[in-house]
Amino acid sequence: MRIAVSAAGSSIDSSVDERFGRCAFFVLFDENTGQTRAISNDGVSAAEGAGIKSAGLLLRNHVDVVVTGRVGPKAMQALLAGRVAVYTGVAGTVAGTMEQYRRGMLSPLGIPNAGLHNGKTGKEMPVE
Amino acid sequence: MIIAVASGKGGTGKTTIAAGLVLALRDSGRKAAYLDCDVEEPNGHIFLAPQCNESDDIFIEVPEIDRDKCTLCGKCAEICAFNALLVTAGEVVVFPELCHGCGGCRYFCPAQAVRPGRKKIGTVDRGTAGRAAFVRGELDVGTALSPPLVHAVKKNRLPTGVNVVDAPPGASCPAVAALRGADFCILVAEPTPFGLHDLALAVQMAGSIGVPCGVVVNRAGDGRGLIDHYCLREGLPLLMKIPLSRTIAEAGSRGIPLNRAEAGWDRMLLLLYSDIEGLIRNERAHGNQRQGRNG
Numbered sequence: 471m472r473i474a475v476s477a478a479g480s481s482i483d484s485s486v487d488e489r490f491g492r493c494a495f496f497v498l499f500d501e502n503t504g505q506t507r508a509i510s511n512d513g514v515s516a517a518e519g520a521g522i523k524s525a526g527l528l529l530r531n532h533v534d535v536v537v538t539g540r541v542g543p544k545a546m547q548a549l550l551a552g553r554v555a556v557y558t559g560v561a562g563t564v565a566g567t568m569e570q571y572r573r574g575m576l577s578p579l580g581i582p583n584a585g586l587h588n589g590k591t592g593k594e595m596p597v598e
Numbered sequence: 599m600i601i602a603v604a605s606g607k608g609g610t611g612k613t614t615i616a617a618g619l620v621l622a623l624r625d626s627g628r629k630a631a632y633l634d635c636d637v638e639e640p641n642g643h644i645f646l647a648p649q650c651n652e653s654d655d656i657f658i659e660v661p662e663i664d665r666d667k668c669t670l671c672g673k674c675a676e677i678c679a680f681n682a683l684l685v686t687a688g689e690v691v692v693f694p695e696l697c698h699g700c701g702g703c704r705y706f707c708p709a710q711a712v713r714p715g716r717k718k719i720g721t722v723d724r725g726t727a728g729r730a731a732f733v734r735g736e737l738d739v740g741t742a743l744s745p746p747l748v749h750a751v752k753k754n755r756l757p758t759g760v761n762v763v764d765a766p767p768g769a770s771c772p773a774v775a776a777l778r779g780a781d782f783c784i785l786v787a788e789p790t791p792f793g794l795h796d797l798a799l800a801v802q803m804a805g806s807i808g809v810p811c812g813v814v815v816n817r818a819g820d821g822r823g824l825i826d827h828y829c830l831r832e833g834l835p836l837l838m839k840i841p842l843s844r845t846i847a848e849a850g851s852r853g854i855p856l857n858r859a860e861a862g863w864d865r866m867l868l869l870l871y872s873d874i875e876g877l878i879r880n881e882r883a884h885g886n887q888r889q890g891r892n893g
Contacts, residue, residue, distance in 0.1 A: 519681025519696045526675055526684050544693055552686040 471501045473571065474528055475564045476538040480508035486560035486567050488539025489589030491520030497564045498531060520589065521545025528554055537571050540584035558583060600761045601874060602780035602809070606796030608767035610786045611816035611840065612636070615867075616764040617645035618856040622867035624730040625857075629759030631731035635748045635776040636766045637720060640734045645855040648732035650725030655718050656735070656750045658699030658743065662715035663690045674703035674712060698743055720747045724754060731756060745775035752779070760871070769796075769803040777804060782874050783811040784837065789824045797825065801832065810881050812874065817842040835877060838870050 476493035478485040487493035495508045509531060513523035521541070525548035528536055535555045549556055559576040560567045570576055603616040616632060623630040634640040643650075661674065661683065668690055675683040675690070682696035683703060694717050704712040720737040735751040737744050744766070755761040765776035765783075777783055783804045787797040797813065804811040812835035815825050819842035829836040840846065840856070849859030856863045 513681075516681055519693065522681040522684050522693060522696070526681075529684075529686055530672075544696075547693075548684045548691065551684060551689070551691045 471534045472532055473499045473501065473535045473537060473568070474531075474533045475499075475567055475571075476511075476536070476560065477508070477564050480510070482506055482563070482565040482568070484564050486539070486562065486564055488560060490536070490538040490541045491516075491522075491524045491545050492589035493524075493538070496524075496528065496531075496533075496536075498533065499568060519544065522548045525549050525552055525554065528552070535571075537567060537576060540588055541579060541582055542584045542586055542588050543582040544586070546579075546582040556580075599759075599875075599878070600755060600763060600780045600782075601871075602763040602765050602777045602783045603786060604765035604773055604777060604783055604800055604804070605767050605786045606769055606798075606800030606803075607788070607793055610767075610788045610793060611814075612767070612786050613642050613645065613764055614816065614840075614850060614856050615784060615786050615814055616762050617642050618863065618867050619871060620646065620727070620730050620760075620762050621855055621857045622864045623760055623762075623871060624728055625864065626868055629729075629756060631733065631754075631756045631759060631761045632727065633751050633755060633761055633763045634732075634734040635751050635772075636764050637735035637737040637744050637747045637751065637772070638766060640736050640764075642764050643732070643734060644853040646727040646730070646732055647853075648725045648727040648734075650723040650732065650734070652724040654722045654724075654750075656720050656722055656747050657716040657718050658697070658746050659701050659704075659714045660694045660697045660699065660717045661692050661703045662713040663692065664711045664713055665689065667709045667711035669709050669711070671708060673706050673708060677702050677706050695740075695742070699746060719743060722747070722750050722754065744772045748772055748775040752776070769799040773800075774803060774807060777809050778807055780809050781878050783809045784814055784870075784874070785811050786814050786816055787825050788817050789815055789819070789822075791824070794824050794828055797828065801834065810877065812837040812877060814870070815839040835873070837873055838866060 474496040476487045477495045477497045478487045480495045497508045513520040529552045537557045556579040557576040558579050603612045620630045620632040634642040672685040675685045680696045682693045684691040719741045723734045725732045733754040735747045766772040787793045818839040846859045
C-alpha cells in the first residue's frame with residue numbers, strides 16, 4: 471500500500487494541510503519498501519479543478535490511500551474513479567497523522583465533506 | 599458599426615444607455631440592433647419589449663472518450679489547462695463543467711479516441727423591437743462559461759447599421775469577448791470611488807484590446823468631479839452625464855427607458871451617437887487603428 475498525506479512541507483515533520491486540492495506537498499509512505507518521499511502538488515496553482523489535478527498526480531504515483539482534511543465534490547469523484555481510498559482527520563505533523571492512521575484512528579470518507587473551491591480562499595485553517 | 603456599452607462596475611446603467619441609444623436611433627429612422635451580451639443577467643428586453651420569434655440552443659464541444667480506442671496515455675489530461683480530464687488505471691473521466699470547449703484533447707489525442715460531444719450552455723433569442731433588431735443571449739443556470747455564448751450573440755449583428763452591444767460588467771473574459779471587434783466602447787460610470795476604481799480597470803481592458811472608448815457618467819450629482827478629473831488626466835472623452843434624478847430612477851424601476859422618462863433624452867442620445875461617429879472617424883483618420891480582431 472502507498473499512502474499519501476496532504477502537507478504544508480516536504481518532510482515527515484512538516485505540518486499537515488487540511489486542503490486536498492491545494493496543499494503544497496503530498497508526503498508518500500510506501501508500506502512495502504518502508505520508504506518515504508514528498509511530491510510537490512502542481513494542483514496548488516490551478517485556476518480550476520485543483521482537486522482533479524491533485525487526484526491525477528496521486529494516480530500517476532500509484533497511491534492507494536490519501537489522508538487529508540477536506541475533499542470537494544469533484545476531487546471526491548476523481549478519487550473514487552481512481553479507486554483511491556480517502557481518510558480524513560489530519561492534524562499536527564505528517565508523522566503524527568501517519569501514526570494515527572496506522573492505529574486506525576482516522577475515519578474513511580465516501581462522500582465530499584467540503585464545497586467547491588473550498589481550499590481557494592482560506593489560507594491556513596486552524597489545526598486542532 | 600459596433601458600439602459596445604461596458605462599465606467595469608455592475609449596475610452603473612449600461613442597459614439604460616444601450617437600450618436608450620437603440621431606441622433613439624430607431625426612432626430617428628436608422629437601422630439599429632440591440633445585442634444583449636450580458637448573458638448572465640440579460641435584461642434589455644425590459645426596456646425594449648421585443649417580440650422574439652427565433653431561439654437557438656448554443657453548445658460547446660466537450661470531449662467524449664471512445665474507450666475502445668483510448669490507450670490511457672494521459673496526453674489529454676496533460677494538455678488540458680482546466681483539469682477537465684482525469685486518467686485513471688481503467689478509464690478517462692471527463693468533468694464537462696470544467697471544460698472550456700477548446701478541443702485540444704481531441705486535437706492532441708494520438709489514438710483519435712476523443713470525439714466531439716456537446717454541452718448546452720445557453721440560448722440565443724432573436725426578434726424585433728419595432729424596426730430595431732433584438733438579440734439576446736441567456737446563459738443556463740449553473741454554467742460558468744459565457745464567452746462562447748457572447749460570440750454566438752455577436753454573430754447576429756447587422757452587416758450595415760448600428761449594432762449596440764450591451765456588455766457584461768467586469769473586465770475579464772466575458773466583457774473582453776463582448777468588446778472585441780467593437781469600433782467604439784461607451785464606458786458607463788457612476789461618480790463614486792467604487793465607480794472610479796472599476797472604470798479605470800475597464801479603461802485598461804478596452805485599451806489592451808485596442809478599442810477606443812469614452813465615458814458616460816450616470817447618476818451625476820455631487821461627485822466632486824471625480825470622474826471628470828480622471829477623464830481629463832487620462833485624455834478620455836467625457837461624452838455625456840445623466841443626472842441623479844428621481845424621475846429617471848422611477849421610470850427605470852418600471853421598465854421605462856430613458857427616452858420616455860423625460861423629454862430631451864432622445865436628442866441627447868442622438869448627439870451622443872454623432873459624437874461617437876466623429877470620434878471613430880477621427881480615430882481612423884489618424885491611423886490609430888485598433889488592434890483587436892473581429893470577435
